[in-house]
Amino acid sequence: QDFGSRQFVRALPQCQHIFHVRCIDDWLQRNASCPLCRGGVHIDHLCL
DSSP states (O other): OOOOTTOOEEEOTTTOOEEEHHHHHHHHHHOSBOTTTOOBOOGGGSOO
């Protein structure tokens, strides 16, 4: 998906996949993996 210049995005540190902040924050509240590659995400390394 394309990201506009005024949209807030978050890159996951392990895989560098980029998502809209609202989308990935909601996802990470329920899952501990990247929705694209399923790589593990350490929530304590993110500032949500």
